[in-house]
Amino acid sequence: MTVGAIYALVALGFTLIYNSSDVANFAQGEFVMLGGMVTFFGYAAGLPLFVAAVLAIVVAAVVGLLLYRLAIEPARRASPVTLIIITIGASIFIRGVTAIVLDKNFHSLPSFFGNEPFVIGGATLLPQSLVVMFGVSLVLIALWLFMSRTLRGKSLLATAANRTAAQLTGINTRAVTSTAFVISAAIGAIGGVLATPITLTYYDAGTLLALKGFAAAVLGGMGNPLGAVVGGLVLGLLEQFSAGYLSSQYKDAVAFIVILLVLFTMPQGLFGAKSVERV
Amino acid sequence: MLAVSNLTSRYGRIEVLHGISLEVRTGEVVTLVGSNGAGKSTLLRAISGVQPVSSGSIMFDEQAIGKWRPHVRVAKGIAQVPEGRQIFTPLTVDENLRLGGITRRDDGVSADLAEMYAMFPALGEFRNKTAGTLSGGQQQMLAIGRALMARPKLLLLDEPSMGLAPVLVEQIFTTIGMLKARGLTILLVEQNANAALAIADRGYVIETGRIVTTGTGKELLSDERVRNAYLGL
Numbered sequence: 453m454t455v456g457a458i459y460a461l462v463a464l465g466f467t468l469i470y471n472s473s474d475v476a477n478f479a480q481g482e483f484v485m486l487g488g489m490v491t492f493f494g495y496a497a498g499l500p501l502f503v504a505a506v507l508a509i510v511v512a513a514v515v516g517l518l519l520y521r522l523a524i525e526p527a528r529r530a531s532p533v534t535l536i537i538i539t540i541g542a543s544i545f546i547r548g549v550t551a552i553v554l555d556k557n558f559h560s561l562p563s564f565f566g567n568e569p570f571v572i573g574g575a576t577l578l579p580q581s582l583v584v585m586f587g588v589s590l591v592l593i594a595l596w597l598f599m600s601r602t603l604r605g606k607s608l609l610a611t612a613a614n615r616t617a618a619q620l621t622g623i624n625t626r627a628v629t630s631t632a633f634v635i636s637a638a639i640g641a642i643g644g645v646l647a648t649p650i651t652l653t654y655y656d657a658g659t660l661l662a663l664k665g666f667a668a669a670v671l672g673g674m675g676n677p678l679g680a681v682v683g684g685l686v687l688g689l690l691e692q693f694s695a696g697y698l699s700s701q702y703k704d705a706v707a708f709i710v711i712l713l714v715l716f717t718m719p720q721g722l723f724g725a726k727s728v729e730r731v
Numbered sequence: 732m733l734a735v736s737n738l739t740s741r742y743g744r745i746e747v748l749h750g751i752s753l754e755v756r757t758g759e760v761v762t763l764v765g766s767n768g769a770g771k772s773t774l775l776r777a778i779s780g781v782q783p784v785s786s787g788s789i790m791f792d793e794q795a796i797g798k799w800r801p802h803v804r805v806a807k808g809i810a811q812v813p814e815g816r817q818i819f820t821p822l823t824v825d826e827n828l829r830l831g832g833i834t835r836r837d838d839g840v841s842a843d844l845a846e847m848y849a850m851f852p853a854l855g856e857f858r859n860k861t862a863g864t865l866s867g868g869q870q871q872m873l874a875i876g877r878a879l880m881a882r883p884k885l886l887l888l889d890e891p892s893m894g895l896a897p898v899l900v901e902q903i904f905t906t907i908g909m910l911k912a913r914g915l916t917i918l919l920v921e922q923n924a925n926a927a928l929a930i931a932d933r934g935y936v937i938e939t940g941r942i943v944t945t946g947t948g949k950e951l952l953s954d955e956r957v958r959n960a961y962l963g964l
């Protein structure tokens with residue numbers, strides 16, 4: 453469930469960017485990595501954990517903004533494949549810089565509320581798992597409020613629905629897309645902060661996460677935020693089952709099998725009808 | 732108010748506007764008629780800044796606006812009702828209208844919203860429904876309402892009567908007449924040349940990216956060539 457919740461956040465960030473700019477952002481996992489890594493180094497340097505986490509989220513958000521302004525926006529008219537390659541290039545760059553500026557080791561963070569497991573209705577739970585689920589829920593609620601209650605959120609939805617019409621209506625679509633990248637990056641980083649006490653992190657952790665987030669987004673039906681969240685949770689569960697019944701070595705293959713199965717059998721994903729609506 | 736001169740525009744390597752010049756003065760309703768593919772929408776898109784211009788100039792209120800981004804043009808007073816309505820179908824009617832006022836810095840947005848609902852009662856009735864569920868005529872009203880929410884000085888209308896039943900077409904032209912009576916400056920693109928020329932102060936005829944004739948609405952209505960080509964007479 454914990455992993456699934458993180459995949460859900462990655463998929464959600466992926467979907468946000470995809471909807472507002474039609475870019476399939478394969479650098480999405482780097483935001484999660486940055487969230488964990490920067491928090492660790494901030495904490496190791498003596499910052500309180502919370503402050504280090506906020507710093508990490510801000511760093512990731514700035515990286516997200518730069519990714520859009522420096523790499524994506526100048527190539528707006530390029531083909532989708534070119535844009536994907538740009539995001540992959542950017543992810544390699546972010547990884548490289550992280551390895552050089554920080555380091556190449558695995559790191560963990562202390563659990564926010566200790567490591568003493570407790571029992572609810574027969575199941576043992578780590579406090580950090582609860583933190584992850586609570587944190588992910590908070591992010592989802594905040595995002596939902598932003599989308600449904602603010603004009604800025606509406607302008608993001610409008611841009612996703614029809615970019616040209618949004619421009620003709622007076623929406624600053626470049627600012628809107630920047631916002632989407634910033635929110636997306638922040639969401640990813642929050643995922644990284646929450647998960648690192650359980651999963652560890654290192655400079656190369658984003659690669660697999662991006663692919664799994666993508667798998668989750670495909671599973672939920674590209675472009676559908678709710679689908680992305682459900683897709684992430686389902687993928688997490690599938691992985692856990694396969695690790696339990698087969699071998700944990702095959703766990704990572706699950707995501708790829710899911711991508712292939714979904715693309716072959718139901719290209720619209722689990723929530724197909726909704727994703728068609730975008731067109 | 733608006734002066735376009737020698738404007739050229741292309742899609743890729745294919746030039747579709749070959750040096751368009753036209754003018755819209757304050758308070759005027761000017762119509763641009765021409766057959767399908769003549770370049771009418773391309774011209775309006777260029778004026779709004781969502782279509783690249785290769786040469787020529789666009790002046791609005793004595794300022795060259797060619798380099799302004801689309802949302803700035805809306806904020807400065809140019810709103811467009813695009814061809815095919817292009818409303819935000821997943822959003823509600825109310826949200827569509829509110830977004831129309833997104834560039835506004837004054838506090839009259841709520842009052843204008845109420846006015847839109849008064850002007851188009853059907854929109855008021857469906858204000859919390861998603862816009863995609865509206866009928867074609869209602870969607871057109873919504874598209875017009877959304878543009879008006881920006882409180883434009885100049886309204887660009889791209890074939891507002893397209894695909895609508897005759898009674899709704901009449902309603903659209905009544906609305907345009909009312910906006911004209913209020914003093915709004917309008918550039919109206921229509922294939923329904925008869926009705927458009929009847930309501931317009933002046934008109935231009937565009938053929939394959941060039942302006943071929945211009946005159947008052949009356950003159951064009953009685954022009955032999957225009958009658959043959961666009962009025963089916």
Ligand SMILES: Nc1ncnc2c1ncn2[C@@H]1O[C@H](COP(=O)(O)OP(=O)(O)O)[C@@H](O)[C@H]1O
Nearest residue numbers: 742743747765766767768769770771772773774
């Ligand atoms: N997106 C596009 N890509 C390529 N050519 C286009 C595009 N849109 C329009 N055109 C071409 O530009 C010309 C003018 O089109 P348009 O401005 O839509 O005409 P109108 O609005 O008068 O019907 C036409 O020949 C059309 O085929």
Ligand SMILES: [Mg+2]
Nearest residue numbers: 771772773814
């Ligand atoms: Mg047209």
